[in-house]
Amino acid sequence: MALLALDARSRLASSSRTGNSRPWQYAHQARPVREWHPLSTQISETADRGDDMLTALLLRCATGDRTAFRALYDAQSSRLHGLAMRITRDPALAADATHDAFVQVWNQAVRFDPARGAAGAWLTSIVRYRALDITRRRVREQPGYEPPEQEDDSPDALARLVSSDEGAALHRCLGELEPDRRLLLVQAFTDGLTHNDISEKTGTPLGTIKSWIRRSLASLKRCLET
Amino acid sequence: MSGFQDDDRNLLAAEYVLGVLDGAEREAVQRRADEDSVLNDAITEWENRLSPLAAMVSPLAPPAGLWPRVAASCGISPLADQAPAVAPRAAVHTRARLLRRLDFWRTTTALGFGLAAALAIVVVVRNSALQTPAPNVPLAAAVLVAPNGGAPTWLASAGPDNSVQFKPLQHIAVASGKDLELWGLPDGEKVPRPLGLITADGRTITLPNTVKAPMEIMVSLEQKGGSPTGLPQGPVLWLGHMAAYAATGNG
Numbered sequence: 110m111a112l113l114a115l116d117a118r119s120r121l122a123s124s125s126r127t128g129n130s131r132p133w134q135y136a137h138q139a140r141p142v143r144e145w146h147p148l149s150t151q152i153s154e155t156a157d158r159g160d161d162m163l164t165a166l167l168l169r170c171a172t173g174d175r176t177a178f179r180a181l182y183d184a185q186s187s188r189l190h191g192l193a194m195r196i197t198r199d200p201a202l203a204a205d206a207t208h209d210a211f212v213q214v215w216n217q218a219v220r221f222d223p224a225r226g227a228a229g230a231w232l233t234s235i236v237r238y239r240a241l242d243i244t245r246r247r248v249r250e251q252p253g254y255e256p257p258e259q260e261d262d263s264p265d266a267l268a269r270l271v272s273s274d275e276g277a278a279l280h281r282c283l284g285e286l287e288p289d290r291r292l293l294l295v296q297a298f299t300d301g302l303t304h305n306d307i308s309e310k311t312g313t314p315l316g317t318i319k320s321w322i323r324r325s326l327a328s329l330k331r332c333l334e335t
Numbered sequence: 336m337s338g339f340q341d342d343d344r345n346l347l348a349a350e351y352v353l354g355v356l357d358g359a360e361r362e363a364v365q366r367r368a369d370e371d372s373v374l375n376d377a378i379t380e381w382e383n384r385l386s387p388l389a390a391m392v393s394p395l396a397p398p399a400g401l402w403p404r405v406a407a408s409c410g411i412s413p414l415a416d417q418a419p420a421v422a423p424r425a426a427v428h429t430r431a432r433l434l435r436r437l438d439f440w441r442t443t444t445a446l447g448f449g450l451a452a453a454l455a456i457v458v459v460v461r462n463s464a465l466q467t468p469a470p471n472v473p474l475a476a477a478v479l480v481a482p483n484g485g486a487p488t489w490l491a492s493a494g495p496d497n498s499v500q501f502k503p504l505q506h507i508a509v510a511s512g513k514d515l516e517l518w519g520l521p522d523g524e525k526v527p528r529p530l531g532l533i534t535a536d537g538r539t540i541t542l543p544n545t546v547k548a549p550m551e552i553m554v555s556l557e558q559k560g561g562s563p564t565g566l567p568q569g570p571v572l573w574l575g576h577m578a579a580y581a582a583t584g585n586g
Contacts, residue, residue, distance in 0.1 A: 172482040173556075173570040175411050182402060187394035190401075195392045196354070207397050211405045219570060225379055230386035237354065237389075245358030269390045276387030294353070298388045301354045326349040327342075333384055 163228035170218035178215055186211070189236040196240035196301035197247075206243050210236035227275075241301050282332035290325045297322065341373070348377035352385055475548050477577035478504075488573045489537075491552050493580060497542040499552075507535040509556075515572070516561045520551040527553060532561050548577040 163184070169177035186207065193206035213235055221231055270276040270283075283291050293311075296302060304322070308315040350356055351364045368375045406413040479489035490502045501517070509515055517530035517540065528546050531538075533554065553574040555567040562568045 169482065171570065173572060174482065178409070178411070179402075182405065186401070187396045188389070190397040191392050191395040192389055194395050200398075203395075204398055204401055208401060208404055208408065212408045215405075215409045226383045227386070229389075230383050233386045233389045234352070234382045241354050241361065242358075245361060249358050270387055273387055273390070275383070276390055279384065279387045295388060295391065297353050297355050298385055299392050303357045304355050305357065307355070322350065322353070322355060323346050326346055326353065330345070330349070330384070 160227045160229050163232070164223050167214075167218050167221045167228050167231070168223075170215060171221065181214070182211060185232055189232060192233065192236050192299075193240040195299055196237065197244050199247075202243050202247065203240070206236060206240040209239045209243075213239070237301070244301060245303075278333060279329075282329050285332055286325055286328065290321055293318075293321065294325050294329070344371070344374050345377045348374055349381045349385075352378060352381035474580040475577050477552050477575035479552060479554060479573035479575040481573055482571060489554065489575070491575065491577060493548060493577065494539075497544075498539055499542060499577075500537070500539040501533055502537045503535060509535050512559055513569075514557050514559050514561055515554050516557045516567070518553040518555060518567060518571075519546040520553065521547055522549045522551075527551075527567060529561065529565055549579045551576055 163181070166177045166181040166184070170181060189210055190203060190207045193210070194200070194203040197203045197206055210232075214232065221228065268280075270280040283295070286294065293307060297307060302310070304315060304318050307313075307322075308318045311318070313321075347364060348368075351361065356364065364374070364378075368378055403413040474495070475493040477491045478487040479491060480487055487504045488507065490504055492500045492502070494500060507515075515533045515535070517533050518527035519530050519542065520527040528543070530542065530546065530552075531540055533540075551574055553567070553571045555562070555571045556569040558568070
């Protein structure tokens with residue numbers, strides 16, 4: 110049993126530096142270490158309970174706990190795979206992105222820091238960046254590659270945001286944007302569209318799109334900070 | 336003056352997280368954030384701000400073959416996730432089915448109980464170790480188990496002159512290119528102190544004067560030669576609490 114655990118952790122340790130979705134971000138050694146503890150399961154009291162559960166699982170993954178990793182996979186694989194599929198728009202690429210994301214989660218769980226952000230957001234970022242990187246590479250390697258179109262969200266999809274406190278605040282602030290700009294912003298996030306994609310899709314000059322998005326993001330930030 | 340720069344950097348972080356940058360731009364941000372902690376923090380902030388948008392995307396079950404692929408890439412057995420490897424196969428299956436039926440809350444609760452059980456094992460075994468009439472009764476002892484429970488793996492017994500003997504309680508194999516490193520975290524302190532490397536067949540160490548029971552003792556898996564930073568870098572594989580030495584001790 111001990112042998113299994115060691116083999117597993119050593120193998121992943123040797124490959125853990127190859128993850129490429131901003132592994133530097135959560136490196137605990139990059140910050141002053143004052144409160145290190147292997148069982149520091151203190152959880153932000155403001156986070157919702159679903160995220161508490163993910164936080165607990167991630168902290169256990171950081172100790173090499175395979176049961177926690179499997180529970181995390183069962184809990185999050187459909188959510189994360191949905192995100193990967195939406196961005197890559199290709200079942201094989203989506204499976205690659207989801208696979209890579211979970212391998213990265215296992216290898217870098219030790220870098221997850223609940224003080225810096227919610228566990229769900231951490232997982233979301235990992236799979237999105239993997240999917241974005243894979244998709245961008247595909248476009249570069251196959252010029253002219255056009256991922257299949259996909260259906261837009263139903264108008265009530267925005268309502269799903271309200272399920273969490275953070276989502277409700279975001280929903281409120283998105284509501285302050287012009288409807289068409291709001292749609293652009295949301296679609297850019299969910300579909301992983303580049304400035305260029307949006308420009309082509311909407312027939313709007315690239316410069317205009319860039320400034321729309323920047324202005325939308327700036328007003329979103331102002332709204333969320335008040 | 337720098338206000339513009341900061342705004343610019345913040346919006347770049349926002350664009351990165353939103354996902355509108357092309358491949359080359361993304362890589363440039365990733366490289367820059369490596370050295371620019373302000374940009375790095377801004378990215379984290381935007382991740383927290385925007386991630387609720389992910390709720391708008393419908394979940395999609397991954398293909399059934401994905402978990403075995405993930406498990407293989409992580410070097411773990413696809414079945415070993417549900418129970419200790421020593422459990423009979425049938426038990427593993429039953430437990431797996433059972434766990435799958437549980438919702439998340441119940442799984443979490445189970446993990447909590449696991450941890451509690453692990454602590455209970457520490458207490459029980461420590462007491463029995465102390466009561467064993469041995470020629471050299473240890474001043475204190477700790478049984479180290481995996482953070483998620485499991486069988487006792489190391490017995491740490493405190494002897495005279497600040498010595499602590501570590502004895503493996505089961506077969507341990509260390510992958511080549513790796514070392515096990517010992518750490519002591521005295522109660523009330525926040526930062527573990529390195530106590531040296533330990534081999535799979537055990538070792539007796541001498542505690543530095545700054546490290547005294549009661550304390551948490553941990554073993555982490557580190558690169559060859561141990562952690563270069565003086566803090567655990569790899570996963571903590573086993574840990575246990577060592578109580579204050581008995582009054583007869585010299586500590």
